[in-house]
Amino acid sequence: MNIFVLIKQVPDQGSKAGVNADGTIDRAKAKRMLNPFDRFALEAALSTKRRYGGIVTAITMGPPPAVEILYEAIAHGVDGAILLSDRRLAASDTLATAYALSQTVRWAGAFDLVFCGLQTTDGDTAQVGPQLAERLKVPQITYCESFEIIEGHIQASRVIEGGTQTVKSPLPAVVTVANSAERLAYKTLRGAQRVQQLQRDEEARKQVIRTVTLDDIEAVPDRCGLKGSPTIVAATEKVGEIGGSCIIYQGRSIEGLVQDALVAIPRELVQA
Amino acid sequence: MQPALRYDLLLVGASTSNLTLAHRLLDLAKASGQKLSIALLEKSPQFGAHIVSGAISDPHVIAKLFPDYLTNGFPIEAEVTNSHLSILGAKEKWDLPHGIVPIGLRKEGQCILTLSQVIRWMAERLQAKALEIPNVQLDVFLGFAAHSILFEGDRVVGVKASATGDDNEDNLYAEYTCFGDKGFLSRDLLDRFELRANPQLWSVGVKEVWQTDVDYQGVIWHTLGYPILDGTFSGGFVYGLANKRICVGLVISLDSKDPNLNPQQRLQHFKAHPWLQELLKNGKLVKYGAATIPEGGYYSLPTKFAVEGAMLLGDAIGVLDAASLSGVDKSMETGYVAAGLLHDAFAKQNFVGLAGAYQKAVMEGFVGQALHTSKDFRRAFLENDRLLGEYLPAVCRSADKGHPWLGSLSFGLSKPFQRVTESIHALSLILGKSGGGLPPASYTSCRENIVPDFAPAPVAVMAPAKPETIYSRSDAVFYAAPRYHEGNKHIEEFDPKVCQNCITTYERLGKTTPCIADCTAEVHRIDIGAGVRTHGMSLENCIQCRTCEIVCPQTNLRVNPTYEGSGPDFFGL
Numbered sequence: 001m002n003i004f005v006l007i008k009q010v011p012d013q014g015s016k017a018g019v020n021a022d023g024t025i026d027r028a029k030a031k032r033m034l035n036p037f038d039r040f041a042l043e044a045a046l047s048t049k050r051r052y053g054g055i056v057t058a059i060t061m062g063p064p065p066a067v068e069i070l071y072e073a074i075a076h077g078v079d080g081a082i083l084l085s086d087r088r089l090a091a092s093d094t095l096a097t098a099y100a101l102s103q104t105v106r107w108a109g110a111f112d113l114v115f116c117g118l119q120t121t122d123g124d125t126a127q128v129g130p131q132l133a134e135r136l137k138v139p140q141i142t143y144c145e146s147f148e149i150i151e152g153h154i155q156a157s158r159v160i161e162g163g164t165q166t167v168k169s170p171l172p173a174v175v176t177v178a179n180s181a182e183r184l185a186y187k188t189l190r191g192a193q194r195v196q197q198l199q200r201d202e203e204a205r206k207q208v209i210r211t212v213t214l215d216d217i218e219a220v221p222d223r224c225g226l227k228g229s230p231t232i233v234a235a236t237e238k239v240g241e242i243g244g245s246c247i248i249y250q251g252r253s254i255e256g257l258v259q260d261a262l263v264a265i266p267r268e269l270v271q272a
Numbered sequence: 273m274q275p276a277l278r279y280d281l282l283l284v285g286a287s288t289s290n291l292t293l294a295h296r297l298l299d300l301a302k303a304s305g306q307k308l309s310i311a312l313l314e315k316s317p318q319f320g321a322h323i324v325s326g327a328i329s330d331p332h333v334i335a336k337l338f339p340d341y342l343t344n345g346f347p348i349e350a351e352v353t354n355s356h357l358s359i360l361g362a363k364e365k366w367d368l369p370h371g372i373v374p375i376g377l378r379k380e381g382q383c384i385l386t387l388s389q390v391i392r393w394m395a396e397r398l399q400a401k402a403l404e405i406p407n408v409q410l411d412v413f414l415g416f417a418a419h420s421i422l423f424e425g426d427r428v429v430g431v432k433a434s435a436t437g438d439d440n441e442d443n444l445y446a447e448y449t450c451f452g453d454k455g456f457l458s459r460d461l462l463d464r465f466e467l468r469a470n471p472q473l474w475s476v477g478v479k480e481v482w483q484t485d486v487d488y489q490g491v492i493w494h495t496l497g498y499p500i501l502d503g504t505f506s507g508g509f510v511y512g513l514a515n516k517r518i519c520v521g522l523v524i525s526l527d528s529k530d531p532n533l534n535p536q537q538r539l540q541h542f543k544a545h546p547w548l549q550e551l552l553k554n555g556k557l558v559k560y561g562a563a564t565i566p567e568g569g570y571y572s573l574p575t576k577f578a579v580e581g582a583m584l585l586g587d588a589i590g591v592l593d594a595a596s597l598s599g600v601d602k603s604m605e606t607g608y609v610a611a612g613l614l615h616d617a618f619a620k621q622n623f624v625g626l627a628g629a630y631q632k633a634v635m636e637g638f639v640g641q642a643l644h645t646s647k648d649f650r651r652a653f654l655e656n657d658r659l660l661g662e663y664l665p666a667v668c669r670s671a672d673k674g675h676p677w678l679g680s681l682s683f684g685l686s687k688p689f690q691r692v693t694e695s696i697h698a699l700s701l702i703l704g705k706s707g708g709g710l711p712p713a714s715y716t717s718c719r720e721n722i723v724p725d726f727a728p729a730p731v732a733v734m735a736p737a738k739p740e741t742i743y744s745r746s747d748a749v750f751y752a753a754p755r756y757h758e759g760n761k762h763i764e765e766f767d768p769k770v771c772q773n774c775i776t777t778y779e780r781l782g783k784t785t786p787c788i789a790d791c792t793a794e795v796h797r798i799d800i801g802a803g804v805r806t807h808g809m810s811l812e813n814c815i816q817c818r819t820c821e822i823v824c825p826q827t828n829l830r831v832n833p834t835y836e837g838s839g840p841d842f843f844g845l
Contacts, residue, residue, distance in 0.1 A: 183758065186836045189277055189413060189434050190441060196411050200403065248746050 001054030001112045001149075004105060005045035006132070007038040007073060009066040010122040019236055027063075034069040037117030039184040040177040044144070045115045046077050047182065052149050054112070055079045059104055061089060061097065070209055071195045075187035079208075082108055086213045088221050093231035094123070096224050098131030103217040105136060113154065114174045118143065126176070133174035140174045141167055145181050273440055279311040279411070280618060282430055282446035284418045286314035287323070288387070288600055289586030290452035291394040292607030293614070294410070295337055298398065300615040302405045308618060309409040310402075311444055312395075313433055315417030317837030319395035320388035322816065324479055324561040324845045326509060326521065327385045328352060328492060329600040333608060334383070347389040349513040353490035355379040359664075360498035360508070361672030362732035365547040367493075374703060376596025376646070377494055384492065384511050385600065386519075388843045413444075415837030418457050421449075421582075426465075428582035431457070435835060448614065448623065449582040452607070454564065455818065456833045458588035467575050471717035472590055473568035473650060475505070476819045478539045478792055479521035479845055480751070481513070481559040482552055488512030494597065497668040499541035502728035503661030504528035505653050507597075508542050510551065517558065518551060519845075523565060526718040526822050527654075529726040531778065532789035535562065535819070536745045544737035552741045560743070560751035561845040562792035562817040565599075566590035570647035571713045577634060578627035585610060591639050595646035595704065602639045609633045645704035651713045652701035659698055665729070672732075718822050725781050746794045752815045754793070757836040763795070763809055763820070764830040771807035774826060779805070786823040796820060815840040 011030030018026035045056045058073035060066050061084040070081035084104045092100065105114060114136070119126035126142075133140030141147075145164065147156035155168045159178045198205045214221055222228060247264065249257040281297075283290040294310065301308050316322040331348075334341050342348075357373045359366045370378070395412070402410035418431035422443055430445035451458040455472075462468050488510075495508035505525035512518050522539045543552060566572065572590050577583060585606040592599030613630055617623045634640055653659055670678045699705075743751075765771060771785075775798055778785045787796040787807070793815040799808035816839050818831045 185436070186434070186757070187415070188436065188441060189416060189444065190274065192413050192416070193277065193411050200409075248744065250744070250746065 001048060001052055002110060003045045003048050003054050003056045004108065004111050004114045005038075005041050005056060005058050005073070005078065006101060006114065006116045006129075007042060007058055007060050007069055008035045008117075008120050009033070009060065009062050009069045010035045010120055013121060019238075022233060032065060032068065034072055035117055035120045035122075037119055037121070037177075037179055039117075040179050040181045041115040041117045042073060042076060042078070043182050043184040044147070044175065044177045045113075046185070048113060048115075048149070049077075057082060057108060059101070059108065060084070061092075061100055061104070067209065067211075071198070072187075074198070074208070075191040075195050076184065077188055077191050081209045083209060083211045084213075084217065085211055086224075088214055088225045091226040091229060092224060093229035094125050094127040094131060095230060096228035098128050098135055099228065100214070100217070100219055100224050101128065102132055102135035103214075103219040104212065105132070107212065107217040110172075112171045114138075114172070116174065116176045118176050118178055129174060129176035136172075136174065138172050138174055139169040140176070141169060142176045143178045144175045145178045147175070276440055276443065276445055277311075278445045279309045280447045281308065281310045281614065282444055282449040283310065283312045284431060284449060284451045284457060285453040286312060286316075286319050286391055286395050287452035287454075287586055287603070288391065288394075289588075289603045289607040289610075290450055291391065291398060292333065292337060292604040293450060293452070293585065293611045294398050294607075295394065295401070296608050296611035297615055298401050298405060298408055298410075300611060301408050304615070304619065305407050306615060306619050307407045309411075311411050311413060311446065312398075313413045313416050313418050313431070313444070314395075315415070315833050315835075315837070316839060316841075317415040318392070318841070318843060319414070320391035321841045321843050322839055323388050323391050324477065324563040324842050325385070325387035325600065326477075326479075326511065326519075326597070327387045327600050328379050328382050328511065329385055329598065331383045331601075333601045333604040336608065337604070345393065347386065347393050349384040349386055349511075350490040352379045352382050352384060352492055354492070356491075356493045358493050358495045359667055359671050359676060360495045360545060360547070361668040361670075362498055363546060363672050363735075364674070365495070365545070366671040366676045374595070376593070376598070379492060384490070384513060386513065386844065387600065388845055392843070417833035417835055418453075419833065419835070421457060421460055427580040428461070447581075448617070450585055450610065450614075451582060451588045452585045452603075454566070454587040456831070458584050461579060461582065461584065462574055465576070465579055467579075468572075469575050470568060470571045470713070470715045472566050472572045473525065473527050473715055474718055474819075474822045475523050475525045475565045475567045476533075476535050476562060476790070476792065476817060477521055477523040477565050478535045478562045479519055479560070480539065480543075480557055480748075481517055481519045481844060482555040483558055484516050484518050484551065485554040486551075487516050488518050488551070489514055489516075495542075497664055497671070498545060499538055499731055500524065501660075501665040501668060501731055502528075502530060503657050504530055504533070505650070505660060509597075510548070518555075520548065520552075525567065526564070526790070526819065527716075527721045529721060529723040530728055531722045531724055531726060531786045531823075531825075532783050533786075534789050536748055536792050540737075540742045541731070543741055544735075546735060549737055549741065552738075555741070557743065557751055559842070559844045560748045561840065561842040562752075562815055562819075564818050564822060566592055567594045567650065568715060569594055569650060570643040571651075571715060573643070576627060577631040580627075581623075583610060583627065583630055589634075591634070591643065593642045593646055595649040595702070596642070598642075602642065605637060605639050606634055609637060648701035648704065648710065648713065650715075651710075652698045654713075654715075655701075656694060656698055658694070719786075719825050719827065722786060722823065722825055724777060724783070724825075745792075746813075749793045749813050749815070752793065753841040754813060754815055754839060755841070756812045756814075756834065756838040760811055760834060760836075760838055762816075762832045762834040762838075763811060763814065764832065765807060765809070766828050766830070768806060770826045770828045772805065774828075775805050775807060786825060787820040787829060790819050790823050792817050792819060815842075
């Protein structure tokens with residue numbers, strides 16, 4: 001099986017990201033991390049390989065530091081990686097992103113399965129996976145929680161309101177993985193060892209992590225980046241900081257603690 | 273199947289000892305061209321995240337390793353300009369005149385270090401250095417703990433370092449393994465080969481770093497007395513760091529009779545002292561952490577420092593000198609000495625005699641000499657519990673009355689002959705001038721010293737402290753920032769019945785169990801279900817000091833290393 005997993009580097013939620021004058025996130029200032037939703041996609045890809053064999057390639061689009069999450073994916077056990085990096089991709093919305101990624105997947109070759117995270121923590125649109133499937137003209141299974149490959153088909157359990165739905169689709173297909181799916185297993189010793197070998201050996205690194213531009217993947221520049229993005233960020237508003245203080249009552253009987261808490265809670269809140 | 277993961281040398285723990293070893297070994301291999309593959313395992317996700325120390329250190333080994341340490345970016349908080357040894361009464365602080373401070377505690381000219389920063393700097397430097405030496409391959413496994421030691425017969429052949437269930441993926445093999453840990457794994461080696469002549473005497477240190485209004489850089493205080501005047505071996509410290517920060521800490525010996533030491537709360541009492549309240553004025557807590565400290569010294573040293581295929585370094589041996597409160601330089605020296613011997617052994621492909629040569633080199637060098645000189649330091653207090661139980665409180669009381677000397681005098685005059693003889697004897701032990709006439713000391717383990725119904729003398733109540741300077745244990749945990757992976761279960765409780773009996777025993781005495789009281793991070797608790805009181809644990813709070821294992825009266829707990837990079841974040845301590 002040829003398996004692709006699409007992952008993204010996002011600003012670390014634990015650090016404070018700045019906001020640019022035009023309302024977009026100032027990514028240069030923020031600490032970076034692998035999009036938490038993509039961890040489930042990565043696990044789905046790696047478990048497909050464990051169960052059915054095959055080769056897993058991680059694909060990301062982003063500025064050069066995005067290679068960090070490709071190393072992370074290699075530490076978890078993916079076989080190869082592709083970094084699509086091009087200044088002309090800056091400020092892409094989901095339409096432009098899905099287009100550029102679809103060109104990358106085409107460039108990378110025939111596939112059986114493409115796994116995506118449900119959404120990202122920076123954009124939160126959950127649109128790129130479905131758009132990608134449309135552009136690749138293959139079936140899509142969204143909100144996938146668990147799946148099996150049976151005779152060239154994928155049979156998947158999807159999370160839907162109030163329950164789950166079982167669907168079956170021929171391969172190739174695009175699957176977006178729900179965050180209630182299997183959590184990503186810890187990185188492996190061999191993966192960690194391989195990352196360091198690649199960091200030392202430039203030739204080997206070029207073989208395993210391929211960096212491509214819009215020209216390589218034959219994407220039309222006008223359909224990428226700001227030019228190819230009809231979405232306009234009109235304004236970004238700060239809605240206040242999460243804060244406040246917390247008092248922990250301890251060291252007494254439950255009854256005593258409740259008494260203490262009741263005394264401390266403002267009267268109007270108790271009555272409400 | 274892929275070939276096994278195999279290295280020449282495996283370093284367990286990015287500790288001061290192992291990092292010194294690695295730096296020195298790389299320097300030697302660079303000069304000699306000796307081919308070497310090295311794996312460095314560190315259980316925390318970032319270098320320095322699982323290390324807490326004072327730390328004041330004589331930089332002599334640092335200078336040996338990095339002759340340009342003053343200019344190459346080696347992180348030093350300050351050079352000590354004023355070093356005080358102070359007696360704390362409930363209200364007053366009395367700085368001992370410099371002339372009567374034991375030489376080991378005169379720290380002027382030494383370095384104040386934030387050890388977590390030192391570790392990170394040394395580890396990053398090491399990785400960069402390795403890249404420049406073509407005959408050396410260094411692989412760093414950050415976020416990988418050694419789970420257990422692998423043996424072939426009695427020979428150490430590596431460690432298990434992951435839990436996928438496939439031995440070929442989980443085991444790291446090495447020609448030679450170095451344990452620079454604080455006991456998580458090295459204790460298993462000591463137990464298996466019965467290398468302990470005497471149990472280790474452990475202390476627990478709790479420490480906070482504060483941002484302050486005033487700059488105290490370079491000024492340090494070591495304190496005796498308040499808030500612990502019940503005979504427990506303990507002491508406080510305050511070090512002035514760079515950038516208007518200070519660290520405040522308290523070290524309490526776990527061989528105390530008191531089953532309820534409450535180290536974190538005692539640190540709050542310490543901070544309530546008027547002198548510290550002044551230092552902390554308008555301050556802000558930055559970080560909290562805790563660690564156990566091997567303080568037994570000479571008599572707690574293992575009978576052998578190495579076994580076939582592996583050696584112990586630093587805290588794994590227990591080279592800290594309690595008399596001069598110095599361990600960092602000694603720990604580094606074990607690594608420095610080991611590097612030279614290992615380099616030669618790899619060059620000759622002959623490890624025979626390495627164990628003996630290593631132990632000899634450590635014991636005949638300054639480490640062995642310092643430990644030998646102060647070998648009876650702890651013994652002085654163990655033999656004569658009046659020193660800390662009566663004499664120190666008397667001095668503290670008179671310090672509060674403004675005439676500290678009178679305290680010693682009145683204590684001495686109450687039974688002049690006995691007191692003078694006693695004091696001379698104790699002083700000779702403390703200062704390492706007892707000569708060779710004494711038989712070797714024999715320690716009992718910390719847990720055996722606990723007296724369940726011990727009733728400590730009440731400590732004088734302080735003027736109320738500013739509430740913003742005082743933190744409950746559950747609040748303090750946030751400042752140690754522990755994070756755990758799903759399914760973590762790193763503390764083993766062997767027999768729940770044993771814990772239930774222990775809970776009952778201490779409840780009858782109106783106390784709680786040592787694991788609950790002495791925990792530095794709100795882990796242990798009592799659960800009540802169907803009328804039965806059982807022992808429960810909030811493992812997500814644990815900051816991995818290992819105190820509970822050491823004080824558990826029934827040896828019913830074991831703290832294992834955590835996996836997947838879990839644990840506290842001590843960076844900055």
